[in-house]
Amino acid sequence: MAAAARINCSSVQNTLFFLNPLHYSLNSKATHLRTRLHFRRNIPSPSRRAVFCSTATTNDATRQVNEAVSEPFVLTTPLYYVNAPPHMGSAYTTIAGDAIARFQRLLGKKVIFVTGTDEHGEKIAAAAAAAGSSPKEHCDVVSQAYKKLWKDLDIAYDKFIRTTDPKHEAIVKEFYSRVHASGDIYRADYEGLYCVNCEEYKDEKELLDNNCCPTHLKPCVPRKEDNYFFALSKYQNKLEETLTSDFVKPSFRLNEVQSWIKSGVRDFSISRASVDWGIPVPNDSKQTIYVWFDALLGYISALSEDTEELNLQTAVSSGWPATLHLIGKDILRFHAVYWPAMLMSAGLDLPKMVFGHGFLTKDGMKMGKSLGNTIEPNDLVGKFGPDAVRYFFLREVEFGSDGDYSEDRFISIVNAHLANTIGNLLNRTLGLLKKNCQSTLVIDSSIAAEGTTFKDSVEKLVEKARVHYENLSLSSACEAVLEIGNAGNSYMDERAPWSLFKQGGAAAEAAAKDLVIILETMRIIAIALSPVSPGLCWRIYAQLGFSKDHFDASTWSETKWGGLKGGQVMAQPKPVFARIENQTEAENGVESAKKVVKRKEKSPQAQRTVEA
Numbered sequence: 001m002a003a004a005a006r007i008n009c010s011s012v013q014n015t016l017f018f019l020n021p022l023h024y025s026l027n028s029k030a031t032h033l034r035t036r037l038h039f040r041r042n043i044p045s046p047s048r049r050a051v052f053c054s055t056a057t058t059n060d061a062t063r064q065v066n067e068a069v070s071e072p073f074v075l076t077t078p079l080y081y082v083n084a085p086p087h088m089g090s091a092y093t094t095i096a097g098d099a100i101a102r103f104q105r106l107l108g109k110k111v112i113f114v115t116g117t118d119e120h121g122e123k124i125a126a127a128a129a130a131a132g133s134s135p136k137e138h139c140d141v142v143s144q145a146y147k148k149l150w151k152d153l154d155i156a157y158d159k160f161i162r163t164t165d166p167k168h169e170a171i172v173k174e175f176y177s178r179v180h181a182s183g184d185i186y187r188a189d190y191e192g193l194y195c196v197n198c199e200e201y202k203d204e205k206e207l208l209d210n211n212c213c214p215t216h217l218k219p220c221v222p223r224k225e226d227n228y229f230f231a232l233s234k235y236q237n238k239l240e241e242t243l244t245s246d247f248v249k250p251s252f253r254l255n256e257v258q259s260w261i262k263s264g265v266r267d268f269s270i271s272r273a274s275v276d277w278g279i280p281v282p283n284d285s286k287q288t289i290y291v292w293f294d295a296l297l298g299y300i301s302a303l304s305e306d307t308e309e310l311n312l313q314t315a316v317s318s319g320w321p322a323t324l325h326l327i328g329k330d331i332l333r334f335h336a337v338y339w340p341a342m343l344m345s346a347g348l349d350l351p352k353m354v355f356g357h358g359f360l361t362k363d364g365m366k367m368g369k370s371l372g373n374t375i376e377p378n379d380l381v382g383k384f385g386p387d388a389v390r391y392f393f394l395r396e397v398e399f400g401s402d403g404d405y406s407e408d409r410f411i412s413i414v415n416a417h418l419a420n421t422i423g424n425l426l427n428r429t430l431g432l433l434k435k436n437c438q439s440t441l442v443i444d445s446s447i448a449a450e451g452t453t454f455k456d457s458v459e460k461l462v463e464k465a466r467v468h469y470e471n472l473s474l475s476s477a478c479e480a481v482l483e484i485g486n487a488g489n490s491y492m493d494e495r496a497p498w499s500l501f502k503q504g505g506a507a508a509e510a511a512a513k514d515l516v517i518i519l520e521t522m523r524i525i526a527i528a529l530s531p532v533s534p535g536l537c538w539r540i541y542a543q544l545g546f547s548k549d550h551f552d553a554s555t556w557s558e559t560k561w562g563g564l565k566g567g568q569v570m571a572q573p574k575p576v577f578a579r580i581e582n583q584t585e586a587e588n589g590v591e592s593a594k595k596v597v598k599r600k601e602k603s604p605q606a607q608r609t610v611e612a
């Protein structure tokens, strides 16, 4: 390998990180991608009513897959490798998937949200041995840790597949036999450099010094094996035809995939002679099926119902093809190249879209289990709660790009957006309503807003949020909802209902209407933000006097203005999101309090801090 093509492992840590290098030949430098960071309801599907009519533009990323309302929206996260417990990176994909799933349920779609754990392979066997347990015991423990984290993060998945489930094994074997029958599996010797952490043979020219894997910064080891191969090269032309801008998102990742394919795809080995912890190859018990060939099939085996006859056909008829595979960009090649070719070989439909999001990074490097540079999600959830964690990562990291975590930034964002813009607006409005109207709405919100342009502005912002959700622009969707909150705060400040109440008579009547308008705005925010922070949104809904059943059955169509009716009794004001104090703020607390009092004397805006 030319020295110029080599990159020093340690210098890369602070400067660049790379996509997993390709197994087959490609121009690695041209395809390496580094996007700099700019910083930045467990509801069963059938309970939602199919009442939403999509008016999405032709650019909407999911429009084509939303057209047939009767088709389920099948969304998958990667099946996470149980070599170690989950970290914030694994949580990130799952939170994003959950927000998309919740949004689709709000639209009235039947959603099948699939997640799970990938449990076979050399790395798992090694991790189990290091922990002094059997592979199965190890997988049981780590898989459980994923389930627990998803519960703590309010992840409402529909299917959780473990690749050690017997039903999965049966489906993998049947699929393997189909591919074999298509003439796409042959036996050959293979010699190359293997990254155990990627569970993948590497092309030497993509490696760093000392044959280091650029993702895991550990040397790859020479391996020689007699393996079964999948004839990927047969699918070169079909892959070129298939991989369009509808299939791979964001669009810049499509370019990456297309350039891999144009550089020529090579057959890859789909069995291991040296790995015991795996599904045996049919008719050759000396080899196990390659962990990636096995794991990708989890997306199909997850769909099979326990009550059904167990085979590939019944699993496929339960929802395949997937509407959307949500993955990190590290595993794009497996999903956008290997997987479609495997499905073509088995005569099955391809998923409709693969979305490769960016990395959460720490000091510029991908956060990962193998590198051990992870943020512990359980700590974050324990400290700040699921709503804040979900909101921060979806709002702060543009979906598709990379993002770094900083606690100061976290606290400042969730305090400003969730505690102040949303929580404080609700709390002070309910406080005024309690003081002046016995916590009861005086009029329907539709009548209260007659003759104002405010309602139209809110409806426009809601529509903006919807389009962003449809396009998987989750950060922009959060931003549009926050704009509704900002509009509500401005309305409150301009109208100053607290002083209108003091004037009495017609002014007080107008103030009572203003409160209805703000509370209607809060109701709309609670639906529009519920895919992102469902717990917080339920607390808002509860404060508005609604039941949990009502909240759980709500649909996107209810973001239309006019849901609150005169006579509805609101709950007692109670903060829905507790402001997080960080150390610096605590130290400056006395000073800040003094400033707030001074501002109150000067500006009408300051009223909002103290009025409620």
Ligand SMILES: Nc1ncnc2c1ncn2[C@@H]1O[C@H](COP(=O)(O)OP(=O)(O)OP(=O)(O)O)[C@@H](O)[C@H]1O
Residues within 6 Å of the ligand: 078, 079, 080, 081, 082, 083, 088, 089, 090, 092, 093, 197, 198, 326, 327, 328, 329, 330, 331, 358, 359, 360, 361, 366, 367, 368, 369, 370, 371
């Ligand atoms: N730093 C990260 N940022 C965003 N997503 C991540 C990150 N790390 C993992 N993921 C998610 O998990 C998937 C990979 O799952 P895996 O179980 O292999 O985790 P990993 O921590 O990357 O493992 P390893 O470090 O051993 O390669 C990614 O495709 C992505 O969906």
